[in-house]
Amino acid sequence: MKKVLMLVLTGLAVSVAASAWAEGGNAEAGKTKSATCAACHGADGNSTNPEWPKLAGQHPSYILKQLMNFKNDERVNPSMTPMAKPLSDADMADLAAYFSSQTKKLGEADQTKAVLGEQVYKGGNNATGVSACAACHGPTGAGNPAAKFPSLNGQHVTYIKNQLYSFRKGERANDAGKMMRNIAAGMTDVEIDAVAEYISGLK
Known part of the structure; x- marks a missing residue:
């Protein structure tokens, strides 16, 4: 339990700047930039293919982290890695702001x-x-x-x-x-x- 707590505290400490950065994104600009994302994730961030995640309503800090990880090869995916490579810091913040502002369509459990x-x-x-x-x-x-x-x-x-x-x-x-x-x-x-x-x- 102590180890988990330490990891949580570490995560909190290193994420403050990135969170502020993501929240500083422009949702309207992100909507325009999201056109290429819509094919997989849906125009409003609610993907129809269950293999692709819903981004609607996701925390902007998390979306930003994943985009940065894809861009820096810290997370690798044959579809997402090439999509993230050309994104600027502003692009990623804007996309994070847009998708986080959308409403997630919830599912039903078996x-x-x-x-x-x-x-x-x-x-x-x-x-x-x-x-x-x-x-x-x-x-x-x-x-x-x-x-x-x-x-x-x-x-x-x-x-x-x-x-x-x-x-x-x-x-x-x-x-x-x-x-x-x-x-x-x-x-x-x-x-x-x-x-x-x-x-x-x-x-």
Whole structure:
């Protein structure tokens, strides 16, 4: 628990400037610049393909961090990396401001899996050392913008599962202090599936 707390505090300390920068973006300019993003993420940030994340309502500090990570090869994706490379600092701040200002369309959980999902999300799994998701992402999945912990509620099940698998395999490695990689490493496929369903239904 102390280790998690230290990582959270570290995340808070290093994110203040970036958060202010993202919040200083121009949403109207971001709307214009988002035309190329719309093909995958939707004009309002609500993607229809479940493999691509919903960006609507996401914290601007988190969107900015991910764009910066894609641009700097700290997070690699064959679609996003080339899209982020030409973006300027202002472009990224404007896009973050625009998508964060949109309203997320929430999902529905598969109730046959949501019971286990709720148990893991709220309480983790002490036997395998899996921390509760709610510790960082909040009981309703709203996240923590100051620490750059994303809002998860209503996100696509497929996208959440894919990210957890990527963290578990070490293919995604832009998490502070390996927090997500360490958590995902202890999760079973069944737990990942259940948690993704539960998160999708959070409001």
